[in-house]
Amino acid sequence: MATQPVTVPAPVRRSWALTPRSVVSICLSTSFVLIYVLGMVGGIMRANQAAVVHLPLDTFYSLLTLHGTGMIALVTLAMAAGLWYAVHDILDLRPRVLMVGFALFCLGIVLVLVATLVGGFAAGWTFLYPLPFVNTTWPAWATLAFLLGVLAVGLGFSIYCMDILTAVVGRYGGLLRGLGLDALIPALGRPGQEVAPPPVIAATMVGIDGAIGTLAGAVILIALLAHYVNPAFPIDALWAKNVTYFFGHIIANLDIYLAAGTIYAYLPTYAGREWKTNGVLALSWVGSLVFVLTAYGHHLYMDFVQPPALQFLGESTSYLASVPPAVVTIFGAVLLVYRSGIRWHVGSVLLYAGLVGWAVGGTAAELDASIPFNFVLHNTLWVVAHFHTYLLGGAFLFAIAFASHFAGEREAMSGWARAGLWLLLGGITLFLASFYVSGLEGVPRREAIQPAPGPVLSLYATAAVAVLLAGLTLVLLDVWHRARRSRAFPEEAA
Amino acid sequence: MIKERPSGVDAEATVGPSWVADAALGIAFAAALAYAVLSPFAGEAPSVALHHLAHGAIMVVAGAVGIRIARRVPPTAGDGQDAHPGGSRPLVLAVLAEAAAIALMAFDAGSWLDRHPALHLAMHLTLMALTFAAAVWGERYRRGAGTLVTAMMAAMAAIAATGFGAG
Amino acid sequence: MVPLGARQDLVLVLFATMVTAIGAVFVWVALTARGRLEYQAVRPHGYFLRSWWFGVLLALCAFGFVVSLASLPYPAEANPTRAPALQVRVKGVQWAWLLSTDRVPAGRLIEFEVTATDVNHGFGIYSPHGVLLGQVQAMPGYVNHLFFRFPHPGVYLIRCMEYCGAEHPYMLMPLTVYQAS
Numbered sequence: 001m002a003t004q005p006v007t008v009p010a011p012v013r014r015s016w017a018l019t020p021r022s023v024v025s026i027c028l029s030t031s032f033v034l035i036y037v038l039g040m041v042g043g044i045m046r047a048n049q050a051a052v053v054h055l056p057l058d059t060f061y062s063l064l065t066l067h068g069t070g071m072i073a074l075v076t077l078a079m080a081a082g083l084w085y086a087v088h089d090i091l092d093l094r095p096r097v098l099m100v101g102f103a104l105f106c107l108g109i110v111l112v113l114v115a116t117l118v119g120g121f122a123a124g125w126t127f128l129y130p131l132p133f134v135n136t137t138w139p140a141w142a143t144l145a146f147l148l149g150v151l152a153v154g155l156g157f158s159i160y161c162m163d164i165l166t167a168v169v170g171r172y173g174g175l176l177r178g179l180g181l182d183a184l185i186p187a188l189g190r191p192g193q194e195v196a197p198p199p200v201i202a203a204t205m206v207g208i209d210g211a212i213g214t215l216a217g218a219v220i221l222i223a224l225l226a227h228y229v230n231p232a233f234p235i236d237a238l239w240a241k242n243v244t245y246f247f248g249h250i251i252a253n254l255d256i257y258l259a260a261g262t263i264y265a266y267l268p269t270y271a272g273r274e275w276k277t278n279g280v281l282a283l284s285w286v287g288s289l290v291f292v293l294t295a296y297g298h299h300l301y302m303d304f305v306q307p308p309a310l311q312f313l314g315e316s317t318s319y320l321a322s323v324p325p326a327v328v329t330i331f332g333a334v335l336l337v338y339r340s341g342i343r344w345h346v347g348s349v350l351l352y353a354g355l356v357g358w359a360v361g362g363t364a365a366e367l368d369a370s371i372p373f374n375f376v377l378h379n380t381l382w383v384v385a386h387f388h389t390y391l392l393g394g395a396f397l398f399a400i401a402f403a404s405h406f407a408g409e410r411e412a413m414s415g416w417a418r419a420g421l422w423l424l425l426g427g428i429t430l431f432l433a434s435f436y437v438s439g440l441e442g443v444p445r446r447e448a449i450q451p452a453p454g455p456v457l458s459l460y461a462t463a464a465v466a467v468l469l470a471g472l473t474l475v476l477l478d479v480w481h482r483a484r485r486s487r488a489f490p491e492e493a494a
Numbered sequence: 495m496i497k498e499r500p501s502g503v504d505a506e507a508t509v510g511p512s513w514v515a516d517a518a519l520g521i522a523f524a525a526a527l528a529y530a531v532l533s534p535f536a537g538e539a540p541s542v543a544l545h546h547l548a549h550g551a552i553m554v555v556a557g558a559v560g561i562r563i564a565r566r567v568p569p570t571a572g573d574g575q576d577a578h579p580g581g582s583r584p585l586v587l588a589v590l591a592e593a594a595a596i597a598l599m600a601f602d603a604g605s606w607l608d609r610h611p612a613l614h615l616a617m618h619l620t621l622m623a624l625t626f627a628a629a630v631w632g633e634r635y636r637r638g639a640g641t642l643v644t645a646m647m648a649a650m651a652a653i654a655a656t657g658f659g660a661g
Numbered sequence: 662m663v664p665l666g667a668r669q670d671l672v673l674v675l676f677a678t679m680v681t682a683i684g685a686v687f688v689w690v691a692l693t694a695r696g697r698l699e700y701q702a703v704r705p706h707g708y709f710l711r712s713w714w715f716g717v718l719l720a721l722c723a724f725g726f727v728v729s730l731a732s733l734p735y736p737a738e739a740n741p742t743r744a745p746a747l748q749v750r751v752k753g754v755q756w757a758w759l760l761s762t763d764r765v766p767a768g769r770l771i772e773f774e775v776t777a778t779d780v781n782h783g784f785g786i787y788s789p790h791g792v793l794l795g796q797v798q799a800m801p802g803y804v805n806h807l808f809f810r811f812p813h814p815g816v817y818l819i820r821c822m823e824y825c826g827a828e829h830p831y832m833l834m835p836l837t838v839y840q841a842s
């Protein structure tokens with residue numbers, strides 16, 4: 001399995017060369033800097049909900065839109081770079097394509113920044129039709145900039161996915177083998193060819209679902225753009241909601257599946273054990289591939305006009321979606337760590353903590369995916385709680401874990417890093433707890449001004465964000481410091 | 495790093511009487527072209543869903559032709575990684591062509607197409623040309639990529655058939 | 662703090678139980694991780710445990726699915742006998758609720774016919790204590806039918822549950838539920 005960097009930086013210090021390491025570094029650093037800023041934006045929103053600061057309503061909602069859209073794009077960027085690095089060797093991926101994807105992400109994020117901060121676009125990251133068009137507090141061009149921004153990000157991810165898929169076809173002669181199905185059905189295998197390792201299986205699944213998801217995203221975005229140009233272009237609100245959430249659910253969900261690929265690649269290096277493909281693992285990924293596509297229906301439970309078949313498909317496959325990660329990836333990771341004498345460092349601590357976030361966030365998601373519970377949880381802060389648990393307390397932690405591993409972890413964990421981890425994980429826990437309790441108390445999401453007991457809980461959360469960001473600062477500085485060292489002494493790295 | 499290129503796909507492509515496949519593809523292409531040219535003048539417009547699916551069908555045929563041709567033409571210097579390591583242009587072009595095809599569908603709604611059958615015809619031909627180009631570019635990037643891009647076009651038409659342009 | 666509703670209570674109990682279990686496993690594995698065993702020695706036990714875990718989880722999924730079917734909020738399930746209900750037309754607009762009446766009786770089945778004219782809204786019903794009792798989407802071009810029985814008289818609150826523009830937090834309306842004779 002390719003867990004070692006293959007490219008040694010050029011001996012002469014050139015200004016910048018397009019190598020796997022350099023492209024991945026630039027993806028990670030860009031994403032972390034912006035995530036940090038958007039985390040502060042999140043803190044400001046919490047402070048506003050606590051009535052500590054008082055933003056105008058439209059400003060609050062522009063920030064909310066920026067935070068949601070930006071965070072999803074940036075965590076996807078970081079994790080996509082991580083998984084790319086884990087498989088680029090096996091699949092013979094070229095840094096230039098990742099660079100093109102990165103450039104499109106940047107273009108998209110700049111457009112979203114301009115649309116929200118300059119233009120004041122504020123229809124939420126889901127830009128649910130017809131909100132971007134009706135009685136807006138922002139000029140029409142801001143809507144255009146936002147839609148084009150999301151389109152650019154989608155295009156970038158689409159190129160990333162297509163590159164992986166075509167590489168899988170080239171290397172393994174088919175997507176089924178890319179999913180490792182020859183481990184389950186030996187007849188599928190080719191003589192003399194090894195079964196795809198777990199990170200490749202994850203990459204293949206992400207490639208397929210990502211390609212389909214971005215396609216759906218393009219379809220709804222083009223429909224909205226057509227409507228923008230020609231208001232007579234008809235859009236059905238229920239259709240738009242279905243396609244939008246099909247797209248949004250897939251993209252947000254794939255962050256964690258991208259991350260799973262890096263867990264397969266890097267957790268074994270800490271535990272000193274191998275993680276090999278077998279039939280069960282391959283089957284579990286086929287399951288995930290299907291369930292990620294069909295589970296989006298849980299976003300429309302409260303649309304009673306939605307065809308019942310889609311509601312039941314949504315509920316049953318939302319439940320089933322928990323099985324592959326819980327039984328194979330998370331269970332497998334815990335088994336890998338069990339009495340392994342694992343080496344604890346920033347990377348392994350965060351991988352391990354991220355698994356907890358994934359499991360807990362998944363549990364909260366399953367409760368919300370139960371229609372009778374959704375009746376009282378839908379669009380409350382419970383929803384925000386569950387996805388922050390597995391995005392902030394899961395995918396994002398996996399991204400830092402990867403970065404730390406990537407930066408090199410030769411020397412022992414520093415005291416600063418240790419303190420940073422405590423603060424980060426403690427802060428996240430408190431921050432999430434506030435969302436969960438608020439949700440149970442019926443506080444709706446996306447409220448600039450919340451009903452009781454929202455403001456009190458928001459106050460705790462604001463304090464928790466400060467702790468979280470302090471910890472994040474320490475951890476990121478530690479990673480950055482190590483990255484600089486290993487660039488100075490490349491032979492020591494990794 | 496040079497990798498042994500798995501030869502499975504080549505073998506499949508050359509095994510068996512390839513003229514049979516060529517002839518079948520030729521007939522399909524003629525049929526697709528006939529639909530593309532004639533249907534805009536056929537009066538009664540099909541439902542939105544059927545219309546998108548028909549677009550998907552003619553695009554798949556155009557893509558298949560593109561793949562078939564691309565596999566016969568030896569790669570040139572401007573091609574993807576086989577000929578020119580690190581080149582990403584064909585892949586980017588293929589994905590852009592795909593996006594352009596989706597964008598074109600924006601015109602695919604309401605009575606607009608019925609009023610301008612000539613433009614409708616032009617749109618059909620452009621959709622086919624874009625898929626053809628995307629398939630060729632894809633195939634030039636990496637063997638097998640043309641198939642994936644064509645499949646994406648079909649998937650796009652299928653997603654659109656759920657209600658794009660209906661309201 | 663607002664008292665928790667019955668469903669929220671159940672969610673809390675289930676969630677707390679599962680999180681405790683997850684936490685216990687992770688903490689235990691982390692604490693014992695030092696003592697090194699060969700993976701070959703661990704794996705067979707792990708896989709045995711995994712097949713049990715798989716069975717339990719599948720059973721939980723099936724159980725959850727079946728149980729949930731018993732209390733769906735959808736019209737066919739919420740009004741299985743098709744008993745006549747008092748109809749209330751509801752329209753969400755930026756940023757107000759238009760109801761055909763703002764007084765309904767307690768204990769009787771009410772049918773809310775919910776729609777919207779401009780953008781999507783969410784029709785959420787809060788008890789006089791502030792507990793969220795249920796909701797349905799208000800979507801332009803569609804009418805969602807919500808069958809609902811108010812348990813007690815009092816002043817309930819209709820609150821918008823779907824972000825609908827700047828004034829969304831203020832899209833509220835009191836609903837008086839009176840003692841039916």
Ligand code: HEM
Nearest residue numbers: 039042043045046068071072075124125391392445446447
């Ligand atoms: C430092 C950490 C973070 C803080 C303080 C934070 C805070 C917040 C707050 C206060 C909201 C608004 C909740 C509401 O609806 O009232 C929110 C929404 C959201 N956050 Fe975060 N968040 C953080 C990290 C993340 C991460 C890592 C992601 C992931 C990818 C993320 C994705 C989102 C999304 C998608 C929304 C919904 C936006 C919408 O409703 O349109 N957040 N966050």
Ligand SMILES: [Cu+2]
Nearest residue numbers: 545549614618
């Ligand atoms: Cu047509």
Ligand SMILES: [Cu+2]
Nearest residue numbers: 821823825829
């Ligand atoms: Cu609202």
